[in-house]
Amino acid sequence: MKNIVKYLSMGLIGGVLFTGCETANLDLTENPNALTPSQADVDFYLNEVQVRFARLAESLGETGAEVTRIEWMGSRNYQNAYSPSGFDGNWEDAYQEVIKNARDMRALAEGNGLNHHVAIAQFIEAYTITLLVDYFGDVPYTEAMAGGDNFNPAPDSGADIYSAALALLDNAISNFNASALAEPDIDFYYDGDWDAWIKAANTLKLRLHLNLGNTAAFNSIISGGNFISASADDLQFQWGTNQVQPDTRHPNYAQNYTNQGGGDYSTIWLMNLMDTTDDPRIQYYYYRQTDGTPNALDVDGNFVEPNEETLDCSLQSTPPPQYVAGGFPFCSLDNGYWGRNHGNDAGIPPDGLLRTVGGVYPQAGMFDDSRFDAIALGSGGGGNGITPLLLASWVDFWRAELAMNSSPASGKAFIIAGATKSIAKVQTFGSKDPDADLSTAPTQADVDAFLADLDTRFDAASNEGKWNIMAEQFFTALKGNGHDAYNFYRRKGYPTNLEPNLEPNPGSFIRSFFYPANAANNNSSLNQKSGVTDQVFWDNNPASPSFPVAN
Structure with a gap:
């Protein structure tokens, strides 16, 4: 390349x-x-x-x-x-x-x-x-x-x-x-x-x-x-590190790695999923600028007091009812993972140098070795990341879907293969951050333990649970390009346990x-749609709002 x-x-x-x-x-x-x-x-x-x-x-x-x-x-x-x-x-x-x-x-x-x-x-x-x-x-x-x-x-x-x-x-x-x-x-x-x-x-x-x-x-x-069955043949675009004339850095890196801090928020759903399952990719996907989020436990297990200025929802005593009913984490996560829930449209507080930002994969930011330094222009890999377009790991999940259409249990080998390929690819990005302490990176034993737990959880799950696990792992492997997640969600409606919108009635899914x-x-030949419920030709599932299950 x-x-x-x-x-x-x-x-x-x-x-x-x-x-x-x-x-x-x-x-x-x-x-x-x-x-x-x-x-x-x-x-x-x-x-x-x-x-x-x-x-x-x-x-x-x-x-x-x-x-x-x-x-x-x-x-x-x-x-x-x-x-x-x-x-x-x-x-x-x-x-x-x-x-x-x-x-x-x-x-x-x-x-x-x-x-x-x-x-x-x-x-x-x-x-x-x-x-x-x-x-x-x-x-x-x-x-x-x-x-x-x-x-x-x-x-x-x-x-x-x-x-x-x-x-x-x-x-x-x-x-x-x-x-x-x-x-x-x-x-x-x-x-x-x-x-x-x-x-x-x-x-x-x-x-x-x-x-x-x-x-x-x-x-x-x-x-x-x-x-494409091996990661060596993945289709991806390699970005550079030049900042101006032209800016060749990964677009997400350019948006977030500034002297004023991050420009985007990380999603609480995926950070929580990865943190609570000991996913070995989390140190590569996310970089924490602080060791604790208001109204949650820091990395040492100490409670961090709510802070109205930097995270106003941390003072909210009762989560939205749909979050309570589903047991979804609201506003604050433990261990310094500072993000936002789906649909959080609150204003932007002075948290640019506190919020969790994208890490070394795929945008070549910083590897999370628990240094908790603030980001800055040029930090980490300088934006020399990739835009994934077609990956071998994704093909494994496509194959899992077809196998599971006949029998949910039959998709396990493809799910494990896809997760294995994804983890191995992601781990190669650690070296892009020249200041990373890679001695803190997950070991092969950590990877093996994660895959073994995935295997066990899949076997123990109901058929719906198996589909949910498959979808969770597929979406995790799609970090950097959610096109196939959007297609899959419309095709299958999984995972059914996705975090809901903060609005109890957000309207029909797009x-x-x-x-x-x-x-x-x-263009007089192109009539604007009246809403976002028009289904593309291959989307043969029931009309919204009955499908997908989660809003």
Whole structure:
């Protein structure tokens, strides 16, 4: 995998050339101030497409993580949790910076025998258009690239877009298998390992077949063995450490590792799950800036007094009734894990240098060795983390789901395998923090004990409990990209023991998001949704609010 630093010399030039077009209404005409495609360099195009794709997947993956409690969602009402205008940038990135630039690049590459350039572009387009379907439902595709010939492209059905994506992936595999007259100057993902790209293409097909309920096609790929089954073949984007011009750091690192402290809150649900089960990944996922949270026990077992200024809910004597009924932790966790509950929309107190922030995985922040130092600009690994896109551990959980559809008990081996791969991958990130005391890191005995306890708890659980354990472990392994958690939750409705929203009646869970404001307001063929309960085509579960079980 090549370092993102190379983007400074080539990808940035591509960004200057191809990011100036107005796309509020999908008018994808050429910018008169930029070079035309016929004048552009095919590698500049490819660099820009690769980087913009990573940013798009990172952003939408964060949204999927928020609604499924992997990350914090700060809204007490699902209908208003995400404004349409908040997705305008994602929409522009998807259509202009990724799909259109990929198509323009392909037009140049196909005429010059650059089959591997073409294949990467086809893969990225397939991933991108199915991301759009999974988050928004039916979206423009067939007519979307007509530019000035069609200012109001009609949406295609999600089913048709999935079919087009599968065809793109088949074509990509053919092009990866073909020889090329010249290779891409930079392949940010696999550094020119075309066999690895083929595995990634087949793995993306696995995700699509899982959503489609096409078990036979899924199992056929598994039987062929040519998919991401080992972490060495994981599809991920490697970020850098440069702070400006351009900022190549992991986006979450840039948001949180500032001299003023963290910009986001960590989710109480996942921190509590990991802390109470002795999950060996917790020191990598989270960094604690203090050893105790108000109204909880510190790391030495001493009670920390409530503090109205830094954590006002610590003075609340009675948790919300839905938290009491379900036995969910409210407001404060022991051992210094300082975060927020799902739906906590309170103001921002002076806690930036107190709250728990993301750790060394996946954003290359600080490893939690109980030093409890405040974070600062450049702390830890400096943002040299990854955005995971398709991981071997995720495939194990996909396989667990299919096995459990027939018999919940039969998924255990896949769950253990997925957790094992996830832990091993995460543990390699400790060394990214040069100041970490890795003597405090979990030992192999700690890992073995966690996996043995997971095995025991799974065997002892009811069928619903088995599904809940599977979902908890899947969501934990998805740290860094919650897209598959959002898909899984809509497919299966597990875990049923997810922490509820702080609002007793938050409205129906988001089955798809509002269309971006610019697209809906300027495209007469795209009608804005009345709410967030429209189900994407593959979501065949009962309508909200009866499904999912947890709000």
